[in-house]
Amino acid sequence: MIYYILRRLISLVVVLVGMSLIVFILIFVLPGDPITAIMGQRQDPETAARIKAEYGMDRSLIVQYTKFLSRAVRGDLGRSYRQRLPVIKIIQDRFKATLRLTLAAMFIAIVFGMTAGVIAAIKQYSWFDDLVMFASQIGFSTPVFYLGLILILIFGLKLRWFPIGGYGRGGLRNLVLPAITLGTIQTAYIAQITRSSLLEVIRQDFVRTARAKGLGEFTLIRKYILRNALIPIVTIIGSIFAGLLCGAVATEYIFAWPGLGRAIVEAIRVRDLPVVQGGVFFMALVYVLVNLVVDILYAYLDPRIRYR
């Protein structure tokens, strides 16, 4: 187990160095002059040079990258061109709202997705099964931002059940529509995985044996089938979280939710590149770490993985 964790940590370091290199290239090497973004169109060479020196842009690329890396390790992702704030401060301020939205959506996805998936698998080939499978295909095919707009149109503007956006005072009313919007695709995903995972377990010999010795259907599902079917479901939690983080950008934008995703979109509008890249890098970092934890958890649950 320790060997497995070590191996995963080493590959994590490789991935992180690669990611930092890509983010560095995006900020400093590609076209799109940061000086213009800071100073606007009116710029004199002297001030431009001073700003270049201030941001360390007059050094060679290798020096810049090493500096960038050593700063990033200490949590310094640079400063926003527009807000004159450290990027990490903006991330700290905004990520809480994103996390709240993501967790709410995850709750919806797990509860509804697993329920639908379990019922669909138990009643395979029934109308409910068909409905779940078809609905999940529709769920996969709907753009998050479109779903958000439709929900706003129906439940916000026509029925006036929920506010059409904003954080409110942190109550649940403002959270409902964004969480449903964000959670829908992942609900579909969990329903499908749960169903197929359950169907696989149902056909195994030990289930037949348990049924033959007279166990009740409910105990059978709860104690024998679900417990075994859960392993693949646990492993996709990581990719679900990633999907939710990506979707959060769209959802936050549509619902004016003050999270990190919205901060990124706002930063795109004013070409505030450090915030865009820092925000994306941070989200990717969370995603990679979650996946690491899930992998280790998976190896713990299923010992066969460690030896692959």
Next chain:
Amino acid sequence: MKVLKQSVEIKKREAEEKKQEVEVIRTTSLLMYTLKRLSKNHVAILGLGLIIFVILVAIFAPVLAPYHPIKYVNILKSMVPPGKEYPLGSDYLGRDVLARIIYGARISLMVGLVAEMVALSIGIIFGSLAGYYGRWIDQLLMRITDIIYAFPTVLFAIAIMAVFERPSITQLFLVLGFLGWTDIARLVRAQFLAIKEREYTEAARAIGAGDRRIIFRHILPNCLAPVVVATTVGIAGNILSEAWLSFLGLGAQPPLPSWGLMLNEGQTYLMAGKYWLAVFPGLAIMVTVLGFNLFGYGFRDAIDPRLR
């Protein structure tokens, strides 16, 4: 008497089974076999139908569209609700929404397909090299794949597109292509690892076939089915990404009739009750993406009997 009847029946059944077996042997080609199974899968056929529908719409756009999507502007008739003159209403410049949706199919399909071609080329090359040659080539290529794979694709695409001063649709499909190949590379590599060890590969090598012949004649054709599934799902994902990035202003630029861009323009007027500007382009995205998703899903079913 009864026994005799039974034995006749058994003989009949055996003959039938033999006939079926012969049929299976006769349709030796993997492709034919897959196609045959596919034609019996209703979900796949429905998906294929939707795809063909959208492709036909894109090809015959000039015939089908009642007006020109960009050049026809009539300010006096702006924001007309759906009716006789404009089947799906008109936008803020008096352009016909239906005509723009019809022409928009061209943009969506083009981005979806071209980006996927880019992804497919990179993925197959990376996967084949890594899977066939193994050792350090495998290590190197798969670490690169891991790094790209670790980034949430859409976020990464946002970060890259934000760098360009004037984002365009060409840059968008290159970016989506360069980010979307990791799944295909992993699939192809896994197939290579499995098939490399099979007897027929060994037999081919024994009769003196070179690397190139083994790769192109013996291994790659076996990757076809899983790669087709990954490709259709990839196209669906590209279309969704294009819509989202164009919605953010990081893809197609006005006056192009991109569905995502139309949604962006329509979003502003949603609050004023002008629903048709946002609802119909979104439906177009959904139908197109649903077609590709259903086809991929049905195809996977058809080639993998374990799933149903």
